[in-house]
Amino acid sequence: MLISLTHQFNAAPVLWNGDSDDTLICREIRQETADVKTFVLGSPQPRLFRYAPGQFITLELDIAGQTINRCYTLSSTPTRPDQVSITVKRVPGGIVSNWLHDNLTVGSNLRVLGPAGEFSCFLHPMPPKQKYLFLSAGSGITPLMSMARAAHDLVLDANIVFMHSARTPGDIIFARELELMAFNRPQFQLGLVCERRGNQPMWAGFNGFLTHAILHNVAPDFMDRHVYTCGPAPYMAAVRALLQTAGFTMANYHEESFSFETLQADQADIGALLNLPELAQSETAIALTSHVSTSQFNIEFTRTGYQVACSADQTILSAARAAGLRLPTSCTQGLCGTCKTKMVSGQVEMKHAGGIRQREIDQGWILPCCSKPLSDVVLEK
Structure with a gap:
């Protein structure tokens, strides 16, 4: 053990490379x-892990003979770079969360992709004395905790108000560390x-649900803060409504949610649940024309230098997978946005299910899983 520790601390640091490193040990x-x-x-x-706080990794799991991908936000912080962590809530009926709770043990191997994602205050300019309001509910606390x-570790000159909502005091994740x-x-x-x-009758915190009055009590200057929100879809919809009603500048509002296991509705209901009006026009094409042919096209990935052939009736993701490339993905149905990628040039036909906003499409982003x-x-990948 001493030899192993000595080697780990004396060896030159090697960075984790998500393109070539694909296994983590619990x-x-x-x-x-x-x-x-x-x-x-x-x-x-x-290995040393480098990522922006709030980003996620995608697990590649073999469950009952099926390969299932699921993304989880890293609850860890890159300021402690030797390990990463995910914090998982057991979802009733959830295939992946229940499998992780019941089967993953210390020493188990996991195949992963990433880290990836853009939900991070660290990916935006941080002027001195920047003020933030973190709003989370349930397991949506993970990216905000990161x-x-x-x-906290960097002793940043940033003012943070962290508001978390839970069912009972016993359900508050990371309660002691937050305190x-x-x-x-x-x-x-x-x-x-x-x-x-719950079972804490002497609970001295706020009761009920987040309201304008509670928010104003804790953060009277919330209108001047940058807001980052993560939690169940109904919670985030309520937060958006609360802020919009108050006249908040929504350009300073950012949200993230990965709760695929709770979405047991059909595609139309999912659009309503996630407040994604684009779903009503899910057959969006980034081209004025559409055709079906057996033509072969070349797909180039600028960062890695890889090139793959893709037929006109094949999605870019499926072609990449067939060529052995590992791209971040989860739902594979244009719903989650995990595989979102900037298109430098070319044209695609994209039929998504709400995982990308029209303004992102206008800026050249696509979802390879449905393009x-x-x-x-x-x-640009």
Whole structure:
């Protein structure tokens, strides 16, 4: 053990490369609440992880003979770079979350992709004394916890109000660590809202649901803050409505959600649930014409230098997979946006299910999982 530790600390740091490194080992499991566990993951060989707080990894799991991809936000912080962690809530009927809770043990191997994602305050300019409002509910706390941990470790000159909503006090994920960060840093203020008291009748926090009155009580200057929100779709819809009603500048609002296992509706219901009006026009094409042929087109990935052939009736994702490339993906149906990629040149026909906004399409982004080429295509990937 001593030799191993000496080697790990004396060896030149090697960065984790998501394109070539594809396996993580479960190093530790922590029971956060009755139905939430944190899985601490490390590389088989010493590696340093670099990512933006709030990004996610995609797990490639073999469950009952099926390959299932599912993305989970990293609850860890890159300021502690030797390991990463995901924090998973057991979802009733959820295939992946239940499998992880029941089968993943210390020493288990996981195939992963990533990290990826754009939901991070660290990916935007951070002027001195920037003020943030983090709003989370349930397991949606994970990306915001990653950002809060990074800000705490780096002793950033940023003012953060962290408002978290839970069912009961016993369901507050990371409760003691949040309280410790509030104790350590005067620029970090914590607010907790619970639907009911549960088995803690002396609970002194807010009761019920997040309201304008509660928000104003904890963060009276919330109109001047940049807001980052993550949680169940109804919660985020309520937050958007609350802020819009208050006249908040929505250009300063950012949200993220990966709750695929709770979406048991048909495609139209999913569009309503996620408040994605684009779903009504899901057959969006980034081209004025559409045709079906047996033509072969070349797909080039600028960052990796890979090139693959893709027929006109094949999605770019399926062609990449057939060629052995591993791209971040989860739903494979144009719903989640996990595979979102910038198209440098070319034309595609894209039939998505709400996983991309029209303004992103106008800026040249596509979802390879539901995009078929109409010409040679160059992607920034």
